[in-house]
């Protein structure tokens with residue numbers, strides 16, 4: 001009786017407080033902590049405040065007003081959005097449980113989602129155990145932190161401090177529902193695109209990727225973006241940070257398997273039951289349990305499959321590595337000098353001189369090789385071969401081949417989504433065109449176009465051999481010429497219809513890009529255009545130059561944009577270069593006397609930005 005009246009008294013006080021003082025705040029409550037016992041709350045509070053939880057207010061069930069004011073005093077210093085209940089030791093028997101139930105009615109939260117939080121090393125008092133049991137009897141989890149639920153009718157608070165945006169549960173729920181809806185709708189779109197064109201659903205190893213229909217492309221972007229948004233909302237945020245921090249091991253695992261040619265070994269073995277890890281170990285020389293762990297990491301990332309324990313097969317993703325040297329080269333490229341350079345990036349970014357530098361001789365790459373040579377100079381440096389003679393660095397060949405690999409995968413949308421066909425028998429000058437990878441593909445698709453491939457002398461020297469294999473007709477019909485040319489000097493081919501630069505500007509800092517573009521200007525005729533084939537960076541904030549992803553996805557489709565950021569940081573690491581936004585390209589263009597007239601959004605990661613002489 002005594003305890004009953006004390007608890008009722010406490011509840012009355014609490015009810016008054018809830019109604020007049022904290023009622024409005026409770027709309028933002030995202031988590032509830034149940035702190036067992038007076039001593040417990042003192043021990044727990046500091047931990048809660050410093051740890052993972054968030055705390056706005058303590059609401060002691062204890063009738064002790066002194067204690068109450070201590071707790072609210074602490075709470076007032078914090079600007080979080082949780083509630084702590086102090087189930088005082090004064091509540092005995094099952095009264096604590098009753099209090100909890102009554103409270104749940106008053107503030108309309110569901111005790112299913114009450115967080116039970118205990119202070120460190122604290123002994124659970126008898127009555128707390130009863131509360132826990134009481135909670136459990138109602139089909140709840142106990143002693144575990146469970147998110148506090150807000151009814152779906154709860155209105156979103158759009159006026160919350162953005163700092164605590166992610167703590168607003170109502171917003172989180174609404175976002176998750178919208179992301180799942182997008183995921184379902186976009187998946188149906190992808191399925192119907194696959195059903196109307198089954199060849200769009202798969203790609204055979206070695207085939208050029210098919211350019212997807214616009215519907216399928218949009219659906220893919222949305223599915224990836226929505227998956228990322230769902231993961232962000234449901235995953236433990238601290239665990240997510242750990243995961244990203246260690247993510248480079250996924251890349252390392254892929255490099256190991258590409259180097260060891262695992263896909264090919266699996267393809268030669270038993271495709272139904274899989275190849276045993278012992279056999280893989282024998283063929284690669286990598287100790288079996290070590291290789292198994294590397295492979296299992298990739299299986300969990302949906303690359304390779306382990307059908308039964310210790311037996312591996314290729315899957316739809318890993319089989320793309322079969323007999324595809326250019327693709328393998330591009331996969332392995334970031335695993336060598338690129339990876340070594342990336343290890344220096346954190347250090348270089350805080351170096352007072354190097355961090356401020358925009359020079360392509362002061363990037364992380366130079367810190368990793370211990371000299372100020374550019375990547376191009378370093379690649380061309382001869383090395384001493386095992387027989388004592390001088391020869392080319394293996395990285396040089398790998399780089400050349402990898403450009404073919406990336407071009408094959410990312411090129412097709414560039415061929416389809418720019419109106420090359422309207423140019424009829426135009427001349428395309430490929431500036432820094434390598435051996436002409438882009439032009440080879442265009443020459444096959446548009447037989448009326450003519451090409452001039454320009455690059456540094458040692459590169460263009462290799463080009464005729466490549467064309468003789470890839471498109472001998474174009475070579476014999478004199479549709480292609482090769483000119484050694486340094487793109488920092490004036491363009492020798494005048495009045496061409498197209499000056500094309502693929503994967504060029506992103507390799508260079510701004511000043512060099514302005515110089516490259518300025519060197520083209522004197523050659524431009526009235527109908528000349530410059531086409532830049534590079535990634536056009538979009539941020540999560542969106543841009544007036546490209547369509548934003550549907551709400552609630554990040555404007556740039558988040559996860560779908562991941563590779564673009566990876567490349568952007570690779571360019572920073574290797575050259576102090578960058579992948580640029582439309583606004584940044586426009587700024588460079590203007591400084592060179594040009595302007596962006598159109599961004600051609602292509603159905604892939606690279607887009608085409610069209611520049612013309614600036615109208616004054």
Ligand SMILES: C[S@@+](CC[C@H](N)C(=O)[O-])C[C@H]1O[C@@H](n2cnc3c(N)ncnc32)[C@H](O)[C@@H]1O
Nearest residue numbers: 403432433434437455456459485486487502503
């Ligand atoms: C990333 S690769 C791109 C190659 C080609 N555009 C493609 O898409 O496959 C950059 C190219 O720029 C060339 N390059 C670097 N510096 C150059 C310069 N000063 N003048 C001309 N080409 C240069 C390199 O030899 C290399 O072929």
